[in-house]
Amino acid sequence: MSSAAKDIYNHGMALDPQNKKVQCNYCGEIVAGFNCLLHHLGGIRGKVGECQDTPPEVREFFKNSLSDVKLAANVNEIVDLYQLALPLKRDCPSSRTGNVVKRNKAENARSGGSKSTKCTFVDSITKNSLATISSNYYNRSTSERTVSSREGQISSLSLTKKCIGRFFYENGIDFDSAETYSFRKMMEVARIGIDIKRHIPSPRELKGVILDHELNEIQDYVKDIRRSWPSTGCSILLDGWIDEKGRNLINFIVDCPVGPVYLRSADVSALMVDNNALKLLLEGVIEEVGIQNVVQVISCTTSECMEAVGKQLMEKYRSLFWTVSATHCVALMLEKVGMLELVRQTIDKAKAITKFIYSRASILKLMRRHIGGYDLVKSSKIKAAMPFLTLESMLMEKKNLEDMFGSLEWQNSPWALKNDGKKVAHLVGDKSFWGEVTISVKAAIPLVRVLSLINEDGKPYMGFIYETMDQVKETISQELGMRKTQYIPFWNIIDEIWNTFLHSPLHAAGYFLNPSFHYTEDFYSDTEVVGGLLITIVRMVEDQAIQDLVSHQLNVYRGCHGGFKMGTEDDKQNHVPPAAWWSCFGGHCPDLQKIAIRILSQTCNGAESYGLRRDLAEKLLTNGRNLIEQQRLIDLAYVHYNLQLRHSKVRKKCKIEASEVDPMDDWIVDEAYAQEETEFQKWWPIIDRH
Numbered sequence: 001m002s003s004a005a006k007d008i009y010n011h012g013m014a015l016d017p018q019n020k021k022v023q024c025n026y027c028g029e030i031v032a033g034f035n036c037l038l039h040h041l042g043g044i045r046g047k048v049g050e051c052q053d054t055p056p057e058v059r060e061f062f063k064n065s066l067s068d069v070k071l072a073a074n075v076n077e078i079v080d081l082y083q084l085a086l087p088l089k090r091d092c093p094s095s096r097t098g099n100v101v102k103r104n105k106a107e108n109a110r111s112g113g114s115k116s117t118k119c120t121f122v123d124s125i126t127k128n129s130l131a132t133i134s135s136n137y138y139n140r141s142t143s144e145r146t147v148s149s150r151e152g153q154i155s156s157l158s159l160t161k162k163c164i165g166r167f168f169y170e171n172g173i174d175f176d177s178a179e180t181y182s183f184r185k186m187m188e189v190a191r192i193g194i195d196i197k198r199h200i201p202s203p204r205e206l207k208g209v210i211l212d213h214e215l216n217e218i219q220d221y222v223k224d225i226r227r228s229w230p231s232t233g234c235s236i237l238l239d240g241w242i243d244e245k246g247r248n249l250i251n252f253i254v255d256c257p258v259g260p261v262y263l264r265s266a267d268v269s270a271l272m273v274d275n276n277a278l279k280l281l282l283e284g285v286i287e288e289v290g291i292q293n294v295v296q297v298i299s300c301t302t303s304e305c306m307e308a309v310g311k312q313l314m315e316k317y318r319s320l321f322w323t324v325s326a327t328h329c330v331a332l333m334l335e336k337v338g339m340l341e342l343v344r345q346t347i348d349k350a351k352a353i354t355k356f357i358y359s360r361a362s363i364l365k366l367m368r369r370h371i372g373g374y375d376l377v378k379s380s381k382i383k384a385a386m387p388f389l390t391l392e393s394m395l396m397e398k399k400n401l402e403d404m405f406g407s408l409e410w411q412n413s414p415w416a417l418k419n420d421g422k423k424v425a426h427l428v429g430d431k432s433f434w435g436e437v438t439i440s441v442k443a444a445i446p447l448v449r450v451l452s453l454i455n456e457d458g459k460p461y462m463g464f465i466y467e468t469m470d471q472v473k474e475t476i477s478q479e480l481g482m483r484k485t486q487y488i489p490f491w492n493i494i495d496e497i498w499n500t501f502l503h504s505p506l507h508a509a510g511y512f513l514n515p516s517f518h519y520t521e522d523f524y525s526d527t528e529v530v531g532g533l534l535i536t537i538v539r540m541v542e543d544q545a546i547q548d549l550v551s552h553q554l555n556v557y558r559g560c561h562g563g564f565k566m567g568t569e570d571d572k573q574n575h576v577p578p579a580a581w582w583s584c585f586g587g588h589c590p591d592l593q594k595i596a597i598r599i600l601s602q603t604c605n606g607a608e609s610y611g612l613r614r615d616l617a618e619k620l621l622t623n624g625r626n627l628i629e630q631q632r633l634i635d636l637a638y639v640h641y642n643l644q645l646r647h648s649k650v651r652k653k654c655k656i657e658a659s660e661v662d663p664m665d666d667w668i669v670d671e672a673y674a675q676e677e678t679e680f681q682k683w684w685p686i687i688d689r690h
Contacts, residue, residue, distance in 0.1 A: 011058065012037040013159075026053040038062055161201040165210035169636065170643035172616045175203040207632060215635050218642045228258045229293035232579070233598035236289060236297045237325075238306075239607035240268075243618050248272050251617055251641070252285050253610070257579065257601045260610060260648070262641035263288065265617040272305055279309045286317065295506070295598055296321040298606050300328055302501050318539050321506050325606025326465055327382065329502040330450050334384035336493045337444050346436040347387050349427055350394055351667055353401075356424045358668040363415060370404040371397045377667045379658035381611070382451055388444040389657065390667060395437050401428050442479035443490045446472045451656050455609045463514035463578040465604040466507040466529075469498055505539075506599055508532025513596045515573035515581050519560060537595060546591055553589035562588045610648055616640055 012034060015021040022037050023030050029051065031037050036048045042062035043050040051059075168175060177183055178200055187200060201210055237260075239251040248271075252263040263285065271278040286294055297313065299306050302324055310322030337343055354377050357367050367376060376397060378389035394401070404410060405425040415421040427433055450468055454461055461468075473491055480486040508529045517523055541547050557564055567573055567585030576584065579600040586593035620637045661668065 008034045008038050008041075008062075011041055015159075024051055026055075026058075027051050161205065162210060162213065165201055165206055165214060166643065168206055169211070169214055169639045170647065172613055172640050175206040178203060178206065211632070211635060211639065214639050218639050218646075221646060222261045222642060225256065225258050225261050228256055229254075229290065231597070232257050232601040233295040234289065234293050235602050236285060236294055237603075237607040238298065238300050239610075239612060240300045241614055243614070247618075247621070249614070249617060249621055251607065251612060251614075253607050253612075253645070254289055255603050260645045262612075262638065262645055265620055265637065267621045272303075275305055275308050275312070278305065279312050282309060282313060283316075286313070286320070291317055291320070294320060295602050296323060296504070298603070299324050300606050300608070302328070302332070318542065321504050321536075321539070323504040323506070323604075324501045325608060326454050326461075326502060326604045327451060327606055327608045329497050330447055330454075331382055331384040332501070333493055333497050334388065334444060334447055336497070337440075337447070337490060338384070338387055340489060340493075342436060343440045343443070346391070346433070346440045349433055350387075350391055350437065353394070353424055353427060354390070354667045355669070356420060360415060362413065366407075366409055366413075367401075367404060370400045370407075375661055376401075377661050377665070379661040379665070380656050381658050382455075382608075382656050385448045385451055385656055386665075386667070388441065388448050391437050392441050392445055395434070395441055398434060405429065439480065439486065443476055443487070446475045446479075447494075448656075454605050455656055461604050462506060462602040463510040463516075463600045466511035467514075467517055469494065469502075505532035505535040506602065507604065509536040509599050510578075510602075513557075513582070513599060514578045515564075515567060516578065518557075519568050519573055536599065540595055540598070541591075549591045550595065553592035556589055557586075557592060610645060612641055612644060 011025050012022040012031075013025065014034075015023055015030065019033055021030055021032070022034055024037060024040060026041075029040065029049070031040050031048050040048045040051050041054050041058060043054070043059050164178075167173070168178070179202075184200065234254050234256040237253040237255055239253060240248065242248055246269075247267055248269045249265065250268055251265050254261050254263060266281060268278060268281065271281060282297070286297070294317075297310065297320065299310065299322065314320055314322050338347060357363050357376065368374070376390070376393055378386065378393045380386040380389055405428050410416055410425070413421075416425065450472055453468070454465070473487075473494060476490050477487040509532050511517060512525060512529055512533045537547060537550055541550060556562060560568060563585040567576075567581055572585075573581055577600075579597050582593050582596040582600065586596060616637050620633050625633070663669070
């Protein structure tokens with residue numbers, strides 16, 4: 001069976017035992033078998049019509065599979081153990097400017113058709129586009145195929161109820177919603193069947209037989225993923241937060257190239273003041289996963305108690321590494337950048353403009369007309385990024401804002417005669433203000449782009465984070481004209497967070513073992529890189545004899561001999577994810593290959609990228625219910641979170657920008673304008689919210 005045929009089972013549901021009738025998961029159309037579904041999703045006309053609801057990345061993947069079978073087969077051979085991509089950091093001395101020039105020359109040569117030498121911070125995603133799609137869609141477990149076959153034998157009635165049940169579990173919806181008018185009306189519109197009442201499961205069925213069936217499937221799914229841990233290793237992600245009751249809660253997630261899984265939730269409120277108790281809890285989680293499988297634990301906080309526990313765990317388990325989520329650390333960098341005097345004053349001035357505009361309906365309407373109906377304020381799922389996304393938006397709309405405050409409509413407005421209006425209009429026309437905005441944007445946006453990069457689809461960027469942070473610093477220095485007085489304050493902030501919380505020997509080892517960097521002219525291996533590599537090897541390999549073998553194999557890797565040389569032909573090291581590259585070309589150095597795959601298969605990010613809802617865990621960790629109800633809630637949380645994580649692999653890339661701006665955000669609302677609330681309420685209904 002071809003590789004594409006193997007993956008097609010992810011996107012359709014068999015309606016009969018012979019797979020002669022298959023229903024598309026996206027548009028619901030029924031086609032004659034999975035081969036037809038392949039053409040249907042890939043948009044290849046002839047056998048069947050094109051699916052209009054297929055996500056673009058899915059359509060592109062199957063289109064490529066159909067048009068180039070040979071390429072798809074080659075990719076299929078090397079994706080068993082992987083999923084990867086990203087870029088780094090060091091002290092970044094100014095003497096490395098020559099490397100920047102070389103990198104720019106390489107980019108110019110590439111645009112002219114010459115051979116590329118390196119994946120850069122800007123194009124690291126597009127370099128691995130094919131591998132990105134394949135890694136998301138080739139990792140399909142045997143149990144899913146079995147489920148597809150089994151579902152074909154279930155009656156239409158039971159299958160329909162099962163699918164509706166999955167909808168409730170994944171989205172954490174109250175079971176009583178199945179009896180609401182709006183839900184039943186939705187089912188009628190969907191035209192599931194003539195006798196609609198027979199197809200809707202009752203709350204009792206949702207709590208009982210359907211939940212039990214779904215729990216069994218999820219348990220099988222998790223077992224399949226666990227089988228990959230000994231080969232690729234895994235990372236334990238701590239997803240922690242403080243709820244409205246002031247409790248410290250944590251979800252434990254295990255991440256690996258095949259996919260993330262949810263283990264359990266815990267209330268650690270009483271443990272935050274007792275390091276030993278918290279250490280025992282984490283030891284239990286590590287033992288449950290298997291210390292031989294765990295490469296690292298990624299914390300969601302930089303708190304002192306977590307840091308202390310991390311050090312204790314690393315002392316007890318020599319092969320274990322402890323680090324902090326890259327998203328959390330970069331967000332801390334942005335927060336500290338926002339505290340610098342120049343940036344803080346710039347943000348305050350920008351807020352004065354946005355608050356003035358958004359608090360007055362007529363001015364808001366005028367602004368949207370001048371900037372094409374869009375919002376000037378840009379929200380983000382990561383709070384620390386919002387000020388700089390908004391400053392960037394304002395800088396892009398500078399000309400339109402100047403035109404707005406220079407228009408006759410503004411001059412004829414009563415607001416133009418008031419002090420607040422005059423101040424804002426003067427600020428928009430102030431060149432020094434825009435100069436400050438430009439500096440703030442040039443210094444912070446490279447960090448915001450890192451957040452976008454590492455949160456796109458939860459990929460394991462261990463081989464790239466070291467170089468990424470390095471390139472961020474280089475970008476900032478170039479954007480600020482290589483003037484030390486301007487870029488050094490921002491560099492100091494990045495170095496402080498990197499050295500104190502984010503950096504791990506794994507990051508340096510990942511950089512060294514990433515062939516897309518190692519086999520380039522500007523590969524830079526300093527004492528920090530070599531030291532990190534040696535520390536990682538010594539911690540991961542206790543046997544001295546194997547350490548000696550690894551040392552010898554490192555020389556083979558450095559010299560690009562044997563299979564490594566084959567792996568650099570036709571620029572393969574830049575087109576294949578690093579762990580997959582080692583799986584394919586590192587077989588003649590098996591000991592080093594094993595270490596490289598385990599390192600390069602890990603994520604550098606925490607659980608934030610999965611965006612798990614927290615209300616169900618908060619409910620689960622509330623005492624007072626009987627044992628039967630508590631067990632049902634435990635099962636429900638297990639199904640709910642693992643369905644979310646399971647489906648996160650095939651969703652569209654996650655953007656850090658939020659789709660809507662919070663109307664109560666302090667970029668929009670100011671208590672100083674409370675006296676104008678009446679007028680605001682009067683005009684607000686006529687505003688075009690789109």
